[in-house]
Structures are given as structure tokens and as C-alpha cells.
Amino acid sequence: MTAVTGEAPLQGSGLLGQPLDAREDPQLLRGEAVYVGDINLPGTAHMAILGSPVAHAKILSIETKAAEQMPGVLKVATAADFTDVMPLPCIWIPGGVESHFPPHPYGLPGARPVLTGDAVRHVGDPIAVVVAETPRQAAAALAAIAVEYEPLPVVTRADAALAEGAPQLHEAVPGNLNAYWTCGDKDRTEAALAEAEVKVELDLVNQRTINSPIEPRGAVGDYNAATDEYTLYASTQGPHNHRFLLAALVLGIPFNKLRVIAPTVGGSFGTKGYLYPDMALVLLLSKALRRPVKWVDTRTGLMNSTVQGRDHRQHVVLAGTRDGRMTGLWATSYANLGAYPSTIGPGVATALMGRSISGMYDIPAAFCEVYAAFTNTVSLGAQRGSGRAEAAFLMERLVDRFAAEIGMDPAAVRRKNLVPNEKFPYDNGLGWTYDSGDYQVNFDKAMALSGYADMAARKAEARTRGKRLGVGIATYVAICGVGPSTRMSQEGMLGGTWESANIRVNPTGEVTVTVGSASTGQSHHTVFAQVAADELEIDPALVQVYEGDTLKAPYGQGTYGSRSYSMAAPAVALTARKIKAKLVKAGAVFLGVPEEKVVYAGGKVYEEGNEENAKTFADLAMAMWYGWGLPHEIEPALDETTHFDPPDFNYPFGTHVAVVEVDELTGETEVVAYTAVDDAGNIGNPKIVLGQIEGSITHGLGQALMEAAVYDEQGLLLSSDLTTYALPRAADVPFFTLGKTTTPTPHNALGAKGAGEIATVPPAAAVVNAVVDALSDLGVQHIDMPLTPEKVWRRLRGEAQ
Amino acid sequence: MDLSLNVNGRPEQFAAEPNELLVERLRDGLGLTGTKVGCDTGQCGTCVVQLDGRSVKSCLVLTASAAGSRVTTIEGVTTRGGELSGLQEALRQEHGTQCGFCTPGMVMALGELVENTADREAPTEPEIREWLTGNLCRCTGYHSVVRGVQRACSAARTEIPEEISGAAAVSAPGGPGPEPASVPASASASGQEV
Ligand code: FES
Ligand code: FES
Numbered sequence: 001m002t003a004v005t006g007e008a009p010l011q012g013s014g015l016l017g018q019p020l021d022a023r024e025d026p027q028l029l030r031g032e033a034v035y036v037g038d039i040n041l042p043g044t045a046h047m048a049i050l051g052s053p054v055a056h057a058k059i060l061s062i063e064t065k066a067a068e069q070m071p072g073v074l075k076v077a078t079a080a081d082f083t084d085v086m087p088l089p090c091i092w093i094p095g096g097v098e099s100h101f102p103p104h105p106y107g108l109p110g111a112r113p114v115l116t117g118d119a120v121r122h123v124g125d126p127i128a129v130v131v132a133e134t135p136r137q138a139a140a141a142l143a144a145i146a147v148e149y150e151p152l153p154v155v156t157r158a159d160a161a162l163a164e165g166a167p168q169l170h171e172a173v174p175g176n177l178n179a180y181w182t183c184g185d186k187d188r189t190e191a192a193l194a195e196a197e198v199k200v201e202l203d204l205v206n207q208r209t210i211n212s213p214i215e216p217r218g219a220v221g222d223y224n225a226a227t228d229e230y231t232l233y234a235s236t237q238g239p240h241n242h243r244f245l246l247a248a249l250v251l252g253i254p255f256n257k258l259r260v261i262a263p264t265v266g267g268s269f270g271t272k273g274y275l276y277p278d279m280a281l282v283l284l285l286s287k288a289l290r291r292p293v294k295w296v297d298t299r300t301g302l303m304n305s306t307v308q309g310r311d312h313r314q315h316v317v318l319a320g321t322r323d324g325r326m327t328g329l330w331a332t333s334y335a336n337l338g339a340y341p342s343t344i345g346p347g348v349a350t351a352l353m354g355r356s357i358s359g360m361y362d363i364p365a366a367f368c369e370v371y372a373a374f375t376n377t378v379s380l381g382a383q384r385g386s387g388r389a390e391a392a393f394l395m396e397r398l399v400d401r402f403a404a405e406i407g408m409d410p411a412a413v414r415r416k417n418l419v420p421n422e423k424f425p426y427d428n429g430l431g432w433t434y435d436s437g438d439y440q441v442n443f444d445k446a447m448a449l450s451g452y453a454d455m456a457a458r459k460a461e462a463r464t465r466g467k468r469l470g471v472g473i474a475t476y477v478a479i480c481g482v483g484p485s486t487r488m489s490q491e492g493m494l495g496g497t498w499e500s501a502n503i504r505v506n507p508t509g510e511v512t513v514t515v516g517s518a519s520t521g522q523s524h525h526t527v528f529a530q531v532a533a534d535e536l537e538i539d540p541a542l543v544q545v546y547e548g549d550t551l552k553a554p555y556g557q558g559t560y561g562s563r564s565y566s567m568a569a570p571a572v573a574l575t576a577r578k579i580k581a582k583l584v585k586a587g588a589v590f591l592g593v594p595e596e597k598v599v600y601a602g603g604k605v606y607e608e609g610n611e612e613n614a615k616t617f618a619d620l621a622m623a624m625w626y627g628w629g630l631p632h633e634i635e636p637a638l639d640e641t642t643h644f645d646p647p648d649f650n651y652p653f654g655t656h657v658a659v660v661e662v663d664e665l666t667g668e669t670e671v672v673a674y675t676a677v678d679d680a681g682n683i684g685n686p687k688i689v690l691g692q693i694e695g696s697i698t699h700g701l702g703q704a705l706m707e708a709a710v711y712d713e714q715g716l717l718l719s720s721d722l723t724t725y726a727l728p729r730a731a732d733v734p735f736f737t738l739g740k741t742t743t744p745t746p747h748n749a750l751g752a753k754g755a756g757e758i759a760t761v762p763p764a765a766a767v768v769n770a771v772v773d774a775l776s777d778l779g780v781q782h783i784d785m786p787l788t789p790e791k792v793w794r795r796l797r798g799e800a801q
Numbered sequence: 802m803d804l805s806l807n808v809n810g811r812p813e814q815f816a817a818e819p820n821e822l823l824v825e826r827l828r829d830g831l832g833l834t835g836t837k838v839g840c841d842t843g844q845c846g847t848c849v850v851q852l853d854g855r856s857v858k859s860c861l862v863l864t865a866s867a868a869g870s871r872v873t874t875i876e877g878v879t880t881r882g883g884e885l886s887g888l889q890e891a892l893r894q895e896h897g898t899q900c901g902f903c904t905p906g907m908v909m910a911l912g913e914l915v916e917n918t919a920d921r922e923a924p925t926e927p928e929i930r931e932w933l934t935g936n937l938c939r940c941t942g943y944h945s946v947v948r949g950v951q952r953a954c955s956a957a958r959t960e961i962p963e964e965i966s967g968a969a970a971v972s973a974p975g976g977p978g979p980e981p982a983s984v985p986a987s988a989s990a991s992g993q994e995v
Contacts, residue, residue, distance in 0.1 A: 021893060028901030029889040029908060031835025031875030032882070038834035135829075214839045214847060214939050215902040266837075266902025267939050299840040521900030521940050687896050691945050695899065698942025722844035722937070730933035730943040735926070 015534035016750070019687035022523040033264040036218035036235045037296045044220070045074055047282060047295040048138035050128040050145055051304055052120035055156070055376040055715020056167060057149035059119055059127070067130060067144040072137030074289055076145065078128045079117025082284060087111035088275045088340075089249045092347025093492040094179040094372060109172035110374060112340035114250070114277045114284070119152070121169050121339035122376050123716055124304025126277050131285050131293055154715040158334035158373040159313050169339060169374040176374045178337050181350040184367035184430045192328025192365035196319030200401040205784045206390050208311035208336065208709040209702075210303055210719070211383050212727055213520075215266020217306055218296035221282030225290055230283045231259045235266065237273045237520045238558025243550045244495070245275045245343070251283065258283075262548035268520035269699070269757070270382030271306045273560045274343040303720040307345060308709050309383025311336040312353070312370075312390055318398040322406055324413045329366040331357050331394055337372050338379035344493070345380040346372055351491045352387025352479070355431035359395045360439050360475045360653055361417040366429050376715040382560065384699050385478065385760030392476040396765035400472070400772065401781060410473055410769070411447055418443060418475075432479055434651045435745045442679050442741040443475065446655035449739050450675035458659070467661040469672075470774025474656050474762035480754020481650040481747065482561035498645035499563065500554040501571035503532060503579055505638035507625035509618030511536065511543045513575075516556010517568035518548040522756055523688045524564060530684055531569045531750070535576030538603040538617050554641055562652070562754025565684055570748035571644035577749075578640040583620050586634055590615055590623060650745040652753035654678035656697070658766035662774045667793025669771055671701060671732075674763075677739040681753035690738070693759040697736055700763025702728040706786050726786075804868040808833070809877030817864045824848045824859040827874055835875035835905045839937070846936030847906040850874045856910045858935070875905035878912070888915045891953035892946065899940035907936050907946060915953045923954040 027033050064076040088111055116125050128145050132138035153167040160166060161176040169176055193199060220233040230253070236242050239260040247258040265272060278295050286293040297305070312333045319328035335349035354368035383389075399417075403410040418439040419426050426434040447453070455471045462469035482488065485496040504512045513532045517524060525545040533540035547553050556568065580600045587605035588595040597608050606614035615623070627636025659673040676697060683689050706726035710718045719725035744751025764785060771787050772780055780795050795801075805814045808831060815830060827833045827850065836859060839847035848860040851873040878886055885893060888911055898904045914932045918924055924932070929950045933943060 022896055022898075024901070025893045025896065025898050026885060026889075028898045028904045029885060029892055030879050030881070030883075031905035031908075033901050034834075035837070035902065037838070038828075040832075212939060213900070213902075214845060214937055215837070215900065216839070265900060266839075267900040269939065296838075299842065299845075523896075523899070691896050691899055691941055694944040695938075695940045695942040698944075699939070721842045722840045723842050727937055727939065728942070729937065730930040730947065731927070733930075733942060733944070735944060735947075 015530055015540065016682070016684050017686065020526055020530055020540065020685055022526045022688060024523050024525050035215055035264050035266050036220060036233050039220050039233050039263060039294070041220065041222055041292040044292040044294050045131045045133060045289060046135040046138045047129055047131050047285060047293050048135070048142050049126050049278065049295070049301070050142045051124035051126055051301070053123065054120060054149060054151065055123050056152040056154045057120050058152060059117060060148040060150055062128060063146040064128065066146070067141040070137065070141040070144055072133035073130060073141045074133065075131045075285060076128060076141070077115070077285065079113060079115040082114050085114050085280060085284065086250050086252065087113045088277065089245060090341035090343060090346060091245070091494040092344035093494070094181040094346050094350035095492055110170035110178070110341055112277065114280045120149070122378055124301070124378060125339065129281055129285065131289060154376045154713065156375050156377050156711040156715050157313070158336040158371065158375060161373040161375045162334070162371055169376065173374060178341060178346055178372040178374055179350060180369070180371055181354065182367070182369045183354045185365055186367045188365040189328050189330050189367035193317060193319045193330060196327060197321045198402065198406055199317060199319050200398060200405050201315065201317045202397055202401055202782055204314045204316060204394055204397060206310045206312040206314065206393055207785050208377070209309050209383060209707045210709050210725055211269040211271045211309060212725065213267030213269060213271060216297035216299055216302040217272060217276065219278050219282045220292060220294045221286035222292040223283065223287040223290070229257050229259065230287070231261065232279060232283055233261045233263060234279055235272050236260065236262045237265065237268045237518055237560060239518050239548055239550050240516050240555050241273065241558050242275060242279060246280060246283070250280050259551045262518045265520040269384040270309065270386055270560060272520060273558060274307050274381050276305065300721050303725065304378060304717055307342045307381025308338065308378050309381065309386055310390055310703070311380055314394055316394045316398055318402050320402055324406060324408045324416050326361055326363050326402065326417045327365065329358055329363050331368040333368070333370045335370050335372045336375050336377060336380060338377045339374060340379050342379040342381045344382065347492055348382050348386045349380060351431070353390045356388045356391035356477065356479055357395055358428050358430060359392055359477050360419060362419045362423065363417070368430065377711055378717070384696060384757045388476065388478045389700065389761045389764060392474060392761045393765045396474040396762065396769060397782065400769045404776065404781070411452060414473060414475060415440070415443060432651070433648065434477060435648060435747055436743045437651065437653055437679065438741060438743050439653065442653065442677055443655045445739055445741060446657055446675055446677040449677060449737055450657035450659070450673070452657060462661055466664045468664060468774040470660050470662065470770040470772070472658045472766045472769025472771070472773055474765035474769060475654065476761040477651050477653045478562070478754060478758040478761050479649050480562040480652055480758065481566040481646055482563055483649050484647060485645050487648065496645070497557050498643050499556045499567035499571050500641060500643045501568060501575045502554045502639070502641040503572070503575045505579060505621045505624070507622050509542065509621040511538070512546065513543060513572055514546045514553040515568045515572065516554050517559050517564045520559055522559065522564055522692065527565060527685050527688060528569060528572050531572045532576050535573050536579065536603060536617065537601065562756040562758060564756065566650050566748055566752045566754050567644060567646065569684060569752060570750050571642045573749045574642040574644060575640050578642065579638055582634070582638060582640070586620065586624060586630065587615060589630060589634070646747045648747050650681065650747050650753040652678065652680045652755065652758045654758065654762065656762040656766045658763065658770040660767060660770040660774060662771060662792060664796065667789040667796055669705060669787050669789070669792060671734060671767065673737065674734065675737040676759055677741060678759055679741040679743055679753070680755035680758060681744045682742065682751040683755065684750070684752065689755050692756045693738060694736060696757055696759035697763050698728050698733050700760045701733060701767060704764040704767035704785055704787060705732070706788065708786050802865060804864060806867060807871045809873055819865055821864045822860055823862040823864050823867050826864045827859060833874050833876050837902055837905060839902065844937065846910060847903055849906040849909040849936065851909060851912065856913050875908060878908060887956055888912060888953045891956060892949035895945045895949040895952055897941065897946040897949035903936060903938040907938070910936050911950055915950060915957060918954045918957060924950070
């Protein structure tokens with residue numbers, strides 16, 4: 001029995017905002033957390049996938065006999081074995097799905113089959129699988145599968161894929177154009193550009209990057225013939241979503257026959273929310289073999305199969321006045337979707353980017369058009385800060401170009417154009433309505449914290465050391481809290497995007513919280529317990545959180561778009577309020593006083609003014625469990641659920657300032673100081689958020705300085721492991737200077753905005769702005785990322801881009 | 802071939818293929834899944850274990866070449882569910898872990914650094930970052946890990962009794978006196994405000 005309630009009165013909101021230690025950490029630090037690769041069910045067989053070695057070819061034949069005879073091999077399967085399995089759906093169709101009701105399940109033409117049989121469309125495209133007794137045997141047998149190809153021409157760039165005579169990827173998609181998508185007011189923007197006093201333009205390449213969670217993906221399928229039920233263990237950030245997509249849209253089995261379990265997941269950053277062939281294959285093969293089937297990817301496999309990010313080629317234009325007012329913004333973007341439409345990649349490349357391009361600025365006319373095209377590369381998907389990072393990059397590069405053009409301080413231009421407070425809620429004219437913000441305060445704080453006013457002196461000092469110091473600012477608005485289901489359906493999302501939570505109060509007073517969300521490293525067990533304990537005003541140690549298992553947790557959409565704390569946590573808070581409301585009703589009965597007189601405070605229920613005679617949380621939990629003496633209108637027990645569908649998105653924002661030193665001799669760029677002032681509304685656990693902000697900035701710096709997915713002309717991914725794809729290491733980053741502002745959102749019970757990935761949005765722009773600043777006296781107006789020493793060195797020597 | 806290893810203090814005998822990797826033996830053969838595999842190329846450091854007291858990437862070591870050695874894995878650092886080591890505790894306090902996939906490798910790699918600082922000046926921030934270059938972390942951006950090491954090292958030093966630290970200072974080549982770590986972990990931490 002517990003006697004925790006009451007002693008330390010936790011005043012409602014008192015617990016939120018406190019840096020509680022993550023309760024997940026000890027077992028992670030001891031190496032005891034179980035990731036999918038650590039799951040070894042009795043009798044497990046091992047699957048390996050044969051990926052295409054060429055980027056584009058017709059498959060003439062596949063010969064598997066030799067592989068079948070290899071030691072330990074249990075089964076070799078190709079597309080011919082899965083003709084009754086539906087292709088993997090794309091559920092975010094740019095431009096809306098109003099015409100589909102009930103919602104059209106299959107998404108876009110060109111959908112990826114679980115194994116390709118007719119043609120291969122990118123290196124790594126899965127052609128066949130082997131299941132064997134050991135992973136080594138499975139991998140060895142892959143080499144014995146003989147595939148005969150008829151090579152086809154290859155295209156790896158979106159703009160090239162749309163050109164006359166380009167190689168065609170899908171019969172159903174003539175011209176490779178998945179979507180031509182627009183937002184904003186084209187006529188007004190054209191007029192603003194035509195009338196402008198000043199107009200600046202840039203051609204930008206937002207290079208393709210690879211998220212590279214340190215844990216590669218994996219899946220274990222376990223079919224139970226006795227019950228005809230399937231269990232999938234997978235490194236997923238959305239177990240419920242994957243259950244829905246797999247059961248209803250791929251396998252065609254009843255929803256309640258599939259259970260999806262996300263064990264500990266080793267990072268995701270967007271990539272593990274997508275549906276991949278392996279998830280279906282391990283289930284199908286487990287059924288065929290009546291054994292659990294396990295697959296764990298390699299790093300090179302991940303690089304050639306897990307969705308990649310960014311990848312836009314853009315022409316962008318900004319119009320303004322000589323005194324620094326921005327009047328028109330135009331973006332034309334060619335987005336590279338890769339070979340197949342991924343689960344939500346087409347939406348990321350269009351709406352998530354396009355509607356965000358004007359950022360924190362009040363620009364009267366803006367327009368964005370996106371040509372989303374298929375090419376012979378890995379499918380495009382989300383990537384920490386996805387869409388919004390691409391938007392911030394183009395906007396913030398343009399502001400600096402504009403400032404240089406009119407000879408004004410980049411900070412002054414920005415300050416002049418920030419959305420003023422009185423305009424909230426602010427319709428950005430591109431489809432988003434910003435909820436709340438105090439952009440001036442945020443901006444000024446970043447300028448002050450970074451010491452922006454002293455940069456001239458620092459530049460002069462750096463020159464004495466052979467270094468060119470540059471400073472770059474980037475601001476952003478990151479649409480988060482995806483999202484209001486109806487609004488998302490208008491965006492083309494096939495599926496609700498609400499989130500849910502259940503709270504069950506156990507008879508002994510402990511609280512069990514289950515959520516539909518699923519952590520990929522965000523310490524949900526800590527934070528959701530904190531939220532429930534805060535609302536219920538009880539010790540967080542009494543609260544246990546469960547998630548990640550569709551059998552045990554209520555439906556939910558999962559962790560993406562920085563929505564756990566701004567979607568799932570409000571659902572927890574609302575559920576706790578239902579519990580409290582019920583306890584007040586029941587308390588009136590137990591105390592024998594009218595309901596209006598009943599107070600819930602400090603985890604106790606008492607009659608106003610008579611706190612001595614309180615019923616503790618534990619008392620009430622037990623009493624409700626017994627249910628004795630309750631009138632018929634009050635159900636016994638305490639078990640409540642909330643499905644939270646917010647009225648609108650939420651819009652965190654912020655200002656980052658990068659200070660770099662470029663070495664005159666080597667072209668090396670060192671980030672010597674980095675200041676970030678982010679506003680995520682009310683923050684639940686600052687210790688957790690601090691880690692997310694720091695990791696996010698580092699991730700963004702990676703794109704600016706070193707990361708790039710490089711394809712050669714044959715469509716071979718040259719950067720296909722961690723020796724050829726550079727990730728930031730500890731010595732590549734300094735400590736950051738971080739600050740915050742707090743503007744709560746009105747769109748959820750906690751006033752919380754997304755936080756997890758928001759700080760990935762501006763760093764690339766801030767760093768490129770800084771390096772261009774450092775090189776501006778050489779006439780450099782732009783350098784494409786990543787800013788490798790060689791690239792910068794060439795510019796230092798006056799070579800063209 | 803028949804081989805033997807001492808793993809976390811326990812003698813292990815087994816038959817291994819000549820091309821078997823140590824990480825395979827540990828994870829698949831001995832069921833010690835705390836050691837992780839994050840890459841195919843020796844870049845990520847998730848597989849770091851200690852081989853005769855030195856941290857090595859177990860995906861780059863053939864089991865056969867380790868025969869007869871002493872191996873310590875993350876399972877050997879603490880008992881299951883047991884008390885955290887000083888380094889682990891410092892990392893916990895600084896939330897030096899998010900998804901945790903890089904974490905066992907970090908702990909194994911950093912153990913050597915932290916232990917060795919008991920008898921010399923605490924490592925500087927650049928030294929810690931340099932030491933960490935063999936371990937990739939995509940979640941934390943390393944900041945909290947660096948703070949954790951700073952905390953662990955300053956804790957390690959304050960725990961040293963006077964006379965021992967005096968003696969240690971003599972043996973530390975060129976090491977200055979046994980002053981307490983100059984930078985308390987919190988003072989150089991970024992982002993107190995968030
Ligand atoms: S798995 Fe050994 S270094 Fe990556
Ligand atoms: S904590 Fe996720 S990779 Fe380091």
C-alpha cells in the first residue's frame with residue numbers, strides 16, 4: 001500500500017517544467033534495453049534480402065535453384081510468391097483527397113510491391129529473399145541467386161526526370177511526374193515580383209541526406225498457426241500505423257489478427273515511420289515456414305533502402321523595397337521522390353515544405369510550386385525537421401541575399417519583417433495559420449545572447465589568425481503537432497492524425513498510462529508520467545507508462561513531426577482531468593457533500609474548507625475499485641481514454657546564430673559558436689528537451705558541413721556506408737549557447753508546441769549564411785551544401801560554384 | 802576451431818569459424834546483446850568492448866585473434882539491474898543518452914578515459930571530444946555525453962583521498978598538481994536555460 005499522496009503537495013503545474021531524470025536511462029546505460037536485433041524467439045529463422053545491384057533494368061529472369069540448395073536455406077522467395085499481396089501504400093497524396101470517401105486505400109500509382117518482379121528502379125530495390133537457419137547462411141545464399149537484367153537508362157535528378165525523353169520509371173506515371181503541387185497566390189506574387197524595387201534570385205540545391213539512425217532497421221515476424229495471428233516486432237515509430245497499413249492495406253487480414261510491437265528503438269528521425277517491404281515479408285514468410293523470421297539490416301542496406309531526405313533543386317526569388325521590406329516570395333522546386341512513393345514522402349516534399357517557406361516573416365505575396373518526380377534513387381521520406389528545414393533554408397538564404405543587395409544588416413532586415421504580435425493568429429497566405437508567437441522578443445534575445453553586435457571586432461581578430469570569421473542568422477517556424485485530422489485530409493493524408501491516451505488507476509493507487517505514441521529515444525516513460533502526475537497531483541513514481549505494443553496501448557499515430565509532447569501529452573492531461581472529474585463526483589458521494597463543494601487538490605479530495613477530512617488518492621482508488629455505495633450513474637473503477645484531435649497545428653519558432661571560422665589556407669569551416677533561442681511553448685521536461693535541441697542542431701550542422709547522399713550517373717549510391725557518408729562526430733561541434741522564449745499554443749491543454757526536431761530546421765541556413773558572410777568580400781553569393789573544405793577552398797581561390 | 806575466452810570474468814569455450822567476428826560471438830554465441838552493431842565498417846563504435854583492458858571495436862576483431870583474451874562487455878560493467886558505475890551515473894545525471902543504441906559502446910569506450918583520469922588532470926573538453934570520435938551518436942549531438950564525462954572525471958577526482966592523489970600527481974607525466982577539476986560539469990554546460 002502506498003501512502004504517497006498528500007505529503008508533498010504538488011501544485012498542479014508544479015511538476016511540469018522540471019528537469020526530472022529520464023527513467024529510461026539506467027537500463028540503456030547498462031545495455032539492458034531490448035532492441036529488435038536483440039529479440040531471439042525460439043526457433044527463429046533468419047531472412048536476408050537481395051537488393052538490386054543496378055539502378056534501372058528490366059528483370060528478364062530470376063534463378064533461385066542453386067540458392068535453395070545452399071546449406072541451411074529454408075526458403076527462397078521472389079515476387080512470384082506474393083502475387084496476392086498488395087503494394088505498399090502511399091498515404092499522403094499531395095493536393096488533397098476530397099474525392100475519396102471512404103478514403104482510397106492504395107495511394108499513388110507507382111506503389112512499391114513487397115518484392116519487385118518486373119523491373120528494378122534503384123540500387124537496393126528488393127528482388128528476392130532467403131530464409132535460412134543462420135544470418136550468415138542467409139546472406140551467403142543471396143550470392144547464388146542469378147538475376148538476368150536488361151539495362152535501362154538511369155535518371156537520378158528530379159529536374160532531369162521531367163525532361164523530354166527522360167527514362168520512364170512507372171508505366172502508370174507518364175513523364176515521371178508524381179505531383180505538380182502549388183500553394184499561395186500566384187497572381188499576386190507575380191505582380192509583387194514585377195513591381196519590385198529590388199529582386200534577388202538564387203538557384204539552390206538542398207542536397208539529399210541520409211538520416212542514419214545509429215540502429216539500422218529490423219523486423220521479426222511471428223505467425224501463430226493455432227490462432228491465425230501475426231506478431232510483428234519492428235523498429236517502428238508508429239506501431240499502430242504500421243498495424244493499420246500492413247493489415248488493412250497490404251496483407252488484407254483482419255486488423256485484430258495483427259499485433260505490432262515496437263521494442264526499444266535506436267533512433268529514427270522520421271525514417272522508421274515508413275512502411276518497408278521487410279515488415280510484410282517477415283510476416284508472410286513466418287506463416288509460410290511456421291517459424292519466427294528475423295531480419296536485421298546492415299548499414300549499407302539501410303543506406304540503400306531506408307527513406308532518404310531533403311533533395312530539392314530550387315529557383316527562388318524574393319522581392320522587396322530598398323529600405324528592407326519584403327514584398328514577394330516565389331519558390332519553384334523540383335523534388336526528388338526516388339523510385340517509389342514512400343508512405344508519406346510526397347506530402348513531405350510538397351505541403352510540409354511549401355506552406356512553410358515564408359517562415360517568421362510577414363510577406364504580403366508568396367507562392368510555391370513543387371514538381372515532385374520519380375527517379376532511380378532510394379525513396380524520399382521524412383528526415384528530422386523534414387520539409388520545414390528545406391523551407392527555412394531557401395527563405396533564410398534569400399534574406400541574406402536581399403540584405404546584401406540593398407546594403408542592409410541581415411539582422412535589421414529580418415527584424416523589420418517579422419510577423420508583428422498583433423497579427424496572431426497569422427494567416428501566412430500559404431496555408432498555415434500560425435497560432436501564437438512573440439517573434440521580436442525571440443529574435444532580440446538571440447541577437448543579444450550571440451553577441452551579434454560585437455561581430456565586427458571578432459572578425460578583425462580572426463583575420464590576425466588567418467581565419468575568416470562569418471556570422472549567419474536563420475529564423476524559422478516549424479509546423480508541428482500533426483495534426484488536425486480533417487485538415488490533414490485536405491492535405492491529402494489518408495488517415496486520422498489524432499493521438500490517444502488511456503489512464504487506469506489501479507486499486508492500490510498506482511497509475512497506468514498507455515499511449516498510442518511510441519518513443520524512438522524521447523524518454524516518453526518519463527515525460528508522460530510527469531504529465532499524468534502533474535495533473536493528478538501525485539508522485540510521478542506512482543505512474544507507469546506503457547506504449548509501443550498495439551495489443552496493450554490505445555490507438556495512436558505514433559511519434560513524428562514533433563508531436564509526442566504536443567499531441568500525446570495533451571491526451572494524457574485530458575484523460576487525467578476526466579479521472580479527476582470522476583473523483584470529484586464520487587468524492588461527493590463518499591464525503592456526503594454536494595459536488596460543487598468538492599475540491600480536488602494535492603491528489604486528495606475534500607470538502608471545501610475541510611481539508612483534514614480528505615480522501616487520499618489511494619483511498620479513492622481502492623474505493624472506486626470496490627465500487628461499493630456508488631450511485632448507478634457513476635461507473636465503478638477509474639479507467640478513462642481520450643482521443644485528442646487538435647483544432648489546428650502548433651507552430652514553434654526560433655532564431656539561431658552561427659559563427660564560423662573559415663581557414664584561409666585549407667578551406668575548413670569550424671563552427672566556433674552557435675546560439676539558438678527556440679520557442680516550443682510550454683515545455684514539460686527541460687532536461688529531455690535540452691538533449692533534443694542539442695542533437696537537432698548537430699544534425700542540422702551535419703547537413704551544412706558534411707552530409708550528402710551522392711549518386712553517380714549510373715545511379716549507384718557512392719555514399720553507402722559510414723566511411724563514405726560523413727556524420728558529425730563529437731569533435732565537430734562546440735557546446736552551444738541556448739536560450740528560450742515561451743509562447744504557449746492555444747491548441748492543446750498543455751500549451752505545448754513541438755520541440756523534438758525543431759532545432760534541426762535552421763542550422764543549415766545559419767551555417768551557410770555564415771560561410772557566405774565570411775567569403776562575401778570575394779563576391780561569393782552562395783555555396784551549395786555540404787560546405788566541404790575542398791568546395792570552400794576553391795571558392796577562396798575564386799573558382800566558380 | 803576450438804577457442805576459449807574469458808568474458809566478464811567467466812571462462813567460455815566454444816567452436817568458431819575462422820572468419821567469425823568477436824561481436825558475433827558475443828551477441829549470437831554468448832547471448833550478450835548489450836554490445837550493438839551499428840555499421841559494417843568499424844565507424845560507429847556501438848560494438849566497443851574491452852579486450853584485455855583496452856577498448857576495441859569488436860566488429861573489427863576476429864574471435865580467433867582474441868583467443869585466450871579477457872573481454873569485458875557492457876554486461877560486465879554492472880550486474881543486471883545493479884548499481885550504475887560512476888561513469889554511467891554521471892551520464893544518467895546529464896541525460897547522456899536518448900535512444901540508447903550508441904550508449905553501451907560509449908560507456909565501454911569512455912571507461913578507459915575516465916578510469917585513467919583518476920591519476921592525472923581531468924581531460925579537457927577537446928580531449929573528451931577527441932576521445933569520442935570513434936563513437937557516433939545521432940541523437941544527443943554528444944553534448945550531454947561530454948558533460949557526463951566532465952562530471953564523471955570531476956567526481957572521480959574529488960573522490961581521491963589526499964595522499965593518493967598526491968602520489969598520482971607525481972606519476973602523471975607533466976601533470977600539474979592535484980587541483981580539483983577546474984570546470985565543474987555544470988559551468989560549461991550549454992543550455993541551462995532550456
Ligand atoms: S558496429 Fe563496430 S564500429 Fe560500427
Ligand atoms: S543516443 Fe541515440 S544514437 Fe546516441
